[in-house]
Amino acid sequence: MIILQSVYISQYDVVGEKGGLYMIILNEIKKDNTNIFERIHADDNGKIIFREEIHYRLYKIKKKNTNTFVLYNDNMEVVSPVYRFINIKMAKQPYNSREKSIYALRFLHCFLSLTKTKLTDLNHDNIEKLKYFLLGYSPSQGSYSMNLQTVRSNATVNEYLQVYRSFFSYLGIKCDSLFETREFITFNINPITEKAENVTSYKSNLKTGTPVKRVPRYISVDNFKTIISIIRNDRNLLAECIVRLMYQFGLRLGEVLGLTFEDLAEIEINGKLCPVLYLRDRLSDDFFQHAKTCMHITNAKQYKSKDYQTEGVGYQQIIITYDIYELLNEYIERAHAKARAHNHSRYCKKVSADTTSTINYSEDNYYVFLNSIGTVLSAQTWNKYIKSVFVRADIPIDTGSKTTNLSHRFRHGFAMFQVQYLKTHVLELQKLMRHKSLASTMKYYNPTEEDEYKIKNTFVNELYDLIPGLKENAYE
16 A cells, blocks of 8 residues: 555634634645645734644555555545546546546545535635635635645646546536536637637636647657667667667557567568567556557456457557567567576566467567566666666756656657658658547647747848848947
8 A cells, every 4th residue: 555645734714713704824835745734714913813634645555456546534534436436437547547637636625625615515616716726826815815835737727627527427416617618719720621620618727828839859860879879888788679669669668668578479461471569558567557549458358358459449559670579589588588597486476467369379478678686677767777878868858847758759759750851741640659639740740949940040041131231230
């Protein structure tokens, strides 16, 4: 059992014991990865009259490859509606979606306790206060103030509100202020239909604007050449396999770490054998090994289902080249022989993976990539190594930023190579990237900051050629 985070939040009455009104202050204190919220009642002179705390605890329980989230109230009672929603209703959702939802619902229940509001009684005023609470700052008017340290973006708050809508729908609770919508015509043109489209949005959502869609940080060809040189100097065959799968074939890190023996295969295409990788989820996967767009598994019986055996639904097929196929097999022979020899029983227990194929595979199945002690390589261990490579390659890391995933830059590099060198059409790139939304692919066709710099300098230089006097300072 792992405690994720405890939340302390105080309860209050607006009217004091003698009927007088008190100033209410909500302070947030961060200590040991714990958010502590103090509700303070103070008189006009700042004297504290009353203080009371409510303690919410959030736990993750992992048992038999299943992650269960549990939210406890102040009396250490399970918040049953949240438990059912996260662990039953959302059981087939990816781990990250469930984790985000449980955090959002934790803050909702803290807010309800804070304001002594029932879930069924949320109105427009409550929703507005809830949004300020989630944003992390005080409303400009009101009988209380918030001194909070955690500040969230409008987009994050909107994501939380969407979790609440799903939660309310699951419980059959009506909340007009949360569900009321409006429709408008977007000015963005669909690149396929070449038409503007009607868009429906929720009135309670905060405005997010339209952020500039820059091409994300990516590994250039020169960067990749340097990285491969460093990895080969380290004599790290494992690292070369991983970065080449991500950069040359666009795999996500989770998809790479989830690969097993049965996922490497040869198939016949037009009479010739071709090496392929199969991406799919397994019940035996840890949370960092999931294939993002594949069917999520909650029961081993799903392996025999038609959906799981359908390409594009239960699995994805990636055609690779024989040099990479042979490189992977070389790594497997070396690393797994060493792991078996070092501690055979631990290897069999810790590296074993579910066998999902109904045909063509009868051997024991194991995860491909191992750490230094011969068990499954985790994302945390990998990230530590690849960060050291970036440092040695003088590639900016953006220390402290959570938005830049170092490993994902290889996948971005794969996309940008397709766009810049191969001039791949957007629809073809969408298929190669395995994006469900075309919008996710379109960002790679925006000019990079370097492109903008070159375009603007070219324009200015041509303008100077036409009007030479512009280069002169007319005011000297």
